[in-house]
Amino acid sequence: MSQSLADLLPVEGGKVGLRLWLKASAYTRRLLLGESGDPWESASKYLAYFSQAQGLLKPDVAVIEVGELFDAWLQRNPAAKAELTAKRKLSFPLRKLLEQTAPRELLAEIVEAVVAHLRGQAPVVLAMPSPRFWLHLANRAVDREVELDDDNIEDAAMYVADLVRSVSSLPVGGILFEEAPGDVLPGPVNAELYRPMVNVAKHYRWPLALRLGGGALSEAPALADIDVFIGADGLPVAGSAHGVDISASLWTQDAAPLAQNQFYFVEIPRDAQPEQVLERLARLRS
Template sequence: MSQTLADDLPDGSGTKALRVWLKSSGYARRLLLGESGDPWADGAAKYLSFFSQARGLLRADVAEVDLGDLFRSWVHRHPALRADMASKKRVTYPLRRMLEEEGPRQLLDEVTEAVAANLQAQVPMVLVMPAPGAWLAEAQQMVDRPAEVDDDAVEDAAMYMADFLRCVSARPVGGLLVEEGASPGPASRYSPILNAAKHYRWAVVGRDVSPESAAVFDATIGTDASAQGRDVSLDLFGQGTLPDIGAGQFAFAEIPVGHAPEAVLDAIAQLRG
């Protein structure tokens, strides 16, 4: 394995290291901290303790740090920020104001430094973030507004997100996972994020992207057979039949939050074959 995601993405030769990518933050949080637990609440040391325990349980080929979780925690614990996010009527303002906040930037910088030291370059550290349109909608909903998303607002959101990523540009981040919402956005408007990632030499993977957007990503994750990352979550945890994973593909699974630990371990063992 490598600390750089681009080096581990399968290329059809069968020699690359990435075989199983697990999304597990919700499940691990419930299991290790309880229903209301928050690994982001008490600084980088607490987060690292949570991260190392979760990694010890699951041993995935990718180590995720979820930026959506970071900001949900921060906004929940800082009502003054939430009020400020609601103070202007522009569609993009809640997300812009949230991402400008200095506290989450400092915390993420400390967390990525600690996580990288813990990983010792054994697997890539990947930052997980909602796609621009999805995050734009979520930020509006945080301040009790109906979600309004259009292409121009998506491009502005991508610009704010790219600016935010500068706070960890000096850390050994391996790549980005951009997760679409129910309606995949126009990835042609994601250029600020894609250009920043290219500058930092981070691979960018898109989850649940539209077919016409797939080409802008280094890899995609989805249920379609053509996706480099085959999302087998429903088959794996719903007692379905796992699809064949080709030499140029890897398996991706999101662990259900409420799944029993024994069943999770059995499912992962099945996935690894």
């Protein structure tokens, strides 16, 4: 396998080289670290956890949950919340959070350690909430109830783009944005507001993936610049590969066969039983 997600995506109607993408951090943290375990305290601690999780599940894509890293840092540094609320602007909490030096440095150390550990066996993808969703989460973290608007979502995309530039010297294999699940954020998603991040991904030749949530996806020019779409249904025709999200149905029924440009995407529930997880994943791989 390659260090870039791009090498697993189909070219000119070919078959996708990826079969199974897992989102398993909640499950593996509970299983390997216990109820309150925190792998984000240092790069060495994260690598120890990561290597165990990789060995347990053997995913096709190595995912680093960037949003969780910043959440964990904020939980360990609650005094920082005062800095995040110093201004009333809607995008300010996210901006100040993503500007923090310590979690940025930790992210770079973790990416470097994971890449060295994998030695090209799997692409390293940075997963994070979409700018729209992260804007919502950052305000909720400081107890603000807000209504999002286009200008602030675009500002959020600029702050996220600045964050990922900080690891541009490292062999990142791709970026995954995840939209809000269910009805957390009603209304359609306008990916054109993510243009600052889309442009950065194109500049560094990072494949960009978007996992759809509960909201519909509006037609937008930016869709043509997104390489992978992931969802249970309603995926756009754009994108060179589609991830079929079977997270909800996998545990009660067999998955349908894949089309040539499709792969399975599974989010493993935090409290899933290990025997059932391994049995179901084995079926998907067979």
